[in-house]
Structures are given as structure tokens and as C-alpha cells.
Amino acid sequence: MFKGLAAALLLGQSFAYDTILGFNSTPIIETRSLDEIYHAALLEGGTVTVWHGGDERTQQDTLKAAFEKRFPGITLNITVDLSKYLDGEIDQQLFNGNIHVDSIILQTLQDFPRWQQEGALLNYAPVGLESVFPAFKDPLSASWYGYSIFFWSISWNVEKLPHAGNISSYKDLLKPEFKDQLILTYPNDDDAVLFAFYQIMEVLGTKWFDNLLEQNPRWVRGTATPLNVLSEANSPQSVTFTSFGGLSPGQNINISFPNDADFVSWPQTAAILKHAPHPESAKLLHNYLLSPEYQSKVSWSVRHDIRPSGTMYPDIMHMPHTNPTAFARFMEDRVTVERLRFFFEKRLGTAQGLSPLIDEF
Numbered sequence: 001m002f003k004g005l006a007a008a009l010l011l012g013q014s015f016a017y018d019t020i021l022g023f024n025s026t027p028i029i030e031t032r033s034l035d036e037i038y039h040a041a042l043l044e045g046g047t048v049t050v051w052h053g054g055d056e057r058t059q060q061d062t063l064k065a066a067f068e069k070r071f072p073g074i075t076l077n078i079t080v081d082l083s084k085y086l087d088g089e090i091d092q093q094l095f096n097g098n099i100h101v102d103s104i105i106l107q108t109l110q111d112f113p114r115w116q117q118e119g120a121l122l123n124y125a126p127v128g129l130e131s132v133f134p135a136f137k138d139p140l141s142a143s144w145y146g147y148s149i150f151f152w153s154i155s156w157n158v159e160k161l162p163h164a165g166n167i168s169s170y171k172d173l174l175k176p177e178f179k180d181q182l183i184l185t186y187p188n189d190d191d192a193v194l195f196a197f198y199q200i201m202e203v204l205g206t207k208w209f210d211n212l213l214e215q216n217p218r219w220v221r222g223t224a225t226p227l228n229v230l231s232e233a234n235s236p237q238s239v240t241f242t243s244f245g246g247l248s249p250g251q252n253i254n255i256s257f258p259n260d261a262d263f264v265s266w267p268q269t270a271a272i273l274k275h276a277p278h279p280e281s282a283k284l285l286h287n288y289l290l291s292p293e294y295q296s297k298v299s300w301s302v303r304h305d306i307r308p309s310g311t312m313y314p315d316i317m318h319m320p321h322t323n324p325t326a327f328a329r330f331m332e333d334r335v336t337v338e339r340l341r342f343f344f345e346k347r348l349g350t351a352q353g354l355s356p357l358i359d360e361f
């Protein structure tokens with residue numbers, strides 16, 4: 001608590017001290033229907049500004065289209081950029097007291113408890129929050145919660161590897177047939193990729209990584225890049241384990257989950273800023289995100305009452321070989337994160353190339 005207080009004092013007047021001191025963190029609990037909130041949002045002017053972590057500008061176009069179709073007259077003004085860049089810009093806005101973003105949805109899970117403690121977030125429980133797994137939300141203030149499970153599966157192009165069968169372990173990737181076939185994101189450039197390598201090497205050791213290097217993987221920036229590249233018919237690479245393609249990726253792509261070490265999964269986490277310029281519009285988005293209507297569209301729901309539709313998979317808490325609560329603890333441990341980053345930087349060099357958000361892809 002004292003750490004939070006000291007930080008807030010340094011950051012100046014934009015924080016509400018009553019919240020820092022632990023008072024007044026009781027959330028407002030939403031009881032209105034989506035339609036009622038929609039009417040309130042329209043009166044606000046019809047725009048909600050969202051910053052969403054990711055590594056392709058177009059990555060949230062599906063969400064934008066679904067939301068705008070569902071709520072005509074409301075524009076989802078969504079910006080996708082790397083969470084590790086967006087969070088610092090949010091801190092800047094908080095420092096300067098000029099918040100222009102309504103809703104933040106990021107991979108940097110360690111930021112949310114801190115922002116909550118600093119009084120930067122709206123303590124507000126959307127309808128449906130009660131069904132979100134307890135580990136994915138702040139139970140007291142309701143100020144942040146996961147809205148969708150992101151994960152890295154093993155993914156490969158079945159047209160290029162017709163004889164691969166099912167790749168069922170990280171050890172499988174060391175087979176001679178995958179030499180020169182791997183395309184991977186630099187672990188020293190993305191903390192969720194870093195955590196993937198960490199979990200694998202906890203079980204298989206650094207020897208696995210040495211052997212992986214002998215496979216001559218191609219290293220790239222951005223976690224969308226590997227899947228994009230391997231999906232192309234004429235690119236040399238065909239396998240990755242650092243990309244998110246959902247549970248039903250393209251027709252030429254097969255995915256599997258390893259049986260020798262844990263794969264990474266985490267709740268991509270959302271919050272409304274306390275001084276959001278369009279609070280009702282942000283509430284509309286967040287109620288929509290947690291609604292059964294939207295949760296049944298995501299790969300793995302954050303709600304315990306919704307299973308991934310059209311698949312054989314159990315809910316994320318019962319999925320073998322992943323612990324969706326582990327990534328938040330990893331992200332809090334910045335000392336370990338930094339030490340690991342340098343472990344990989346020493347072996348791979350610094351990440352080369354522009355951010356995929358700047359590059360002409």
C-alpha cells in the first residue's frame with residue numbers, strides 16, 4: 001500500500017486519494033440491460049476509444065465489426081499496439097491528467113493491480129462479471145477482469161507438412177523433418193513468448209533450447225507474423241508455437257497442444273479508466289464483452305459457464321498442460337522477466353526488424 005501511495009504522490013493530483021487509502025473501492029454494480037446502456041451511450045456522442053494490446057493493426061477488426069453491427073451509431077475507435085508500449089502511454093496520460101482513452105485491454109497483467117491501487121480505474125462490475133473465474137478479476141473493486149483467453153498453440157501448415165501427423169509435444173519439434181521449418185517470435189521481445197520458453201525449459205531444460213537452435217528457426221517480431229508467414233503457400237517455414245490462431249484456424253492449419261510441458265494461456269485483461277471521457281460507452285463495450293453473446297464467440301471464455309463451442313476442449317481451467325493464472329504471477333516478477341530476456345538476448349541477439357505495427361507487412 002505504501003508503495004502505491006508513494007507512486008501516486010509522485011504522480012501528482014490526478015489520483016483520488018480516498019481510493020488509494022482503501023476507502024470507496026466498492027464497485028458500482030450494473031443492473032441495466034445492454035439496450036438501456038446503449039441508449040445512455042448514444043447520448044454521450046457515439047464513440048468509445050479503446051487501446052488494445054496486440055501486434056497487427058487489424059487484429060481487432062472482428063470485434064469492431066461485431067460491436068458496431070450490434071450497436072448502430074456507436075463507433076469502436078480501437079487502436080492496436082504492443083501492450084508494453086501502450087501501458088507507458090497510459091501512465092503518461094494519468095500523470096498529465098489528460099485521459100483521452102476510455103477502455104484499456106492489455107497483456108501487461110501486472111499493470112492492473114497497480115492502476116487499481118493508484119485509483120486510476122473505474123470500480124464497476126459489468127453484468128456477467130459474477131460468472132468470470134475468480135482468478136481473472138479483482139474481486140473487491142471489480143476494476144479489472146479478463147475478457148478472453150489468449151494462448152499459443154503448436155500450429156503448422158498441413159499442406160506443406162502432409163506427413164507430420166499430429167505434433168504432440170515440444171520435443172517433437174526437434175525431429176529432423178522440422179529443420180528449417182520453424183518460425184518463432186523472439187522471446188526477448190514479447191513477455192508472453194518469453195513465458196512460453198520459460199515453461200518449456202523448466203521441464204525440458206536448456207538442452208531443448210540448444211537443440212531447437214540447431215533446427216535453424218527463423219526469428220521474427222510480433223506474434224501474428226509466424227502464423228501469417230507459415231500460412232503462405234510459398235514461404236519456407238511451416239511450424240510455430242508462438243502464434244495465436246484461435247481454436248479453429250484456417251483450413252490449411254492444424255493446431256495441437258503439447259503433452260510434455262505447459263503452453264501459455266492468459267486472460268487478456270480489460271479496465272475502464274476512472275476519468276474516461278465516454279464512461280457509458282465504455283460500460284456498453286465491457287458489458288458486451290462479458291455477455292454470453294460475445295463470450296460464445298471467443299476461443300476460450302473467461303466465464304465458468306461457457307465452454308468453447310464446436311470443439312472437444314473443456315473450459316480453460318480444466319484444459320491439461322496450461323495454467324491460465326500463471327502468466328499474471330510471471331508478469332509481476334520483473335526481476336525474473338529481465339533475467340530471462342537477457343538469457344535469450346545473449347543467444348539470439350536483440351530482436352531485429354521494425355515492430356510489425358510499423359513494418360509494411
Ligand SMILES: *[C@@H]1O[C@H](CO)[C@@H](O)[C@H](O)[C@H]1NC(C)=O
Pocket residue numbers: 047049077078079101
Ligand atoms: C480515436 O482514438 C485515437 C487514438 O487514441 C485518438 O487520437 C482519437 O482522438 C480518437 N478519435 C475520436 C473521435 O475520439
Ligand SMILES: *[C@@H]1O[C@H](CO)[C@@H](O)[C@H](O)[C@H]1NC(C)=O
Pocket residue numbers: 158162164165166254255256
Ligand atoms: C489435423 O489434426 C487432427 C486432430 O489432431 C488430425 O486428426 C488430422 O489428421 C490432422 N490433419 C493433418 C492433415 O495432419
Ligand SMILES: *[C@@H]1O[C@H](CO)[C@@H](O)[C@H](O)[C@H]1NC(C)=O
Pocket residue numbers: 165166168
Ligand atoms: C497422434 O499421434 C499418436 C502417435 O503418433 C497417435 O497414436 C494418435 O492417434 C494421434 N492422435 C490423433 C488425434 O491423430
